[in-house]
Amino acid sequence: MSLFSSLIQSPDRSAERFDDGRPGLSVKPHYEIVDAKDGYALTVYLPGVAKDGLQITVENDELRVVGRPAWKRPEGWTTLYNEAADAPFELAFEHGNAIDVEKIHAELRDGVLRVSLPKAETLRPRKIAVN
């Protein structure tokens, strides 16, 4: 599959932290990637995550999605049974400059995040200023 050569899931290095700085808990969400002709379509299932709790970052050729569920168990509620993870969702990919980061488009609706990742036209040479 061509994804293997261009978009690859990063090793688990959670950016979530407890207050004291230890690596925090996060859950890898269910996701799908479709390799279309001019881009990748990434679908991430983030039940309970609202727009405010969603963070998409591109840094050092890594795309990272962090989604924090908006709901907290109200005071006075007792949990009888729970299968939900109740932890932030986190997913990261290395894209190896295969995508055009300026043209990433994302949409969150009903707990489903759809990200379109256009493939890079060319690997543009970059000029690095030396001080």
Add this chain to the structure above:
Amino acid sequence: MRMVRYVNSNNRSSGSGIAAVSPWTGLESEIDRLFNNALSNFGPSRFGHQFPVGVYEDANNTYIRAELPGVNRDEINVEMVDGSLNISAVRKQKTGGVEESFSFSRSISLPEGIHTDHVAATYENGILSVTLPKREEVKPKKISVAVN
């Protein structure tokens, strides 16, 4: 084929333990990835056909929360049948021009004493929340005792 390049897990991790410098970090995650890929061919792993639920209660109500991201509100059915709550939903998605449809259903046994006529449901951020009011006779009663 392009070479796949790993970023050493040491780069940004704050971990100071041995795990952070393990030479196998990249390999382990690659093995995990291959397994996940291979297993994911057997169907949507996180959801299967059973979506995760949570059951909660307070003094007045029992609450059920079900993770159903991306379903159409019109295609969520919530039914009370013989002391169980049946939830079914359909998610339709387009993948490369082909529309696929996934059906989910689940039946949850309910405690006795639910006011079946007043069940309410909402759907927000991909979570279905069902509120099931308790009948008066099962609500906890507070009895004041005068202490002299």
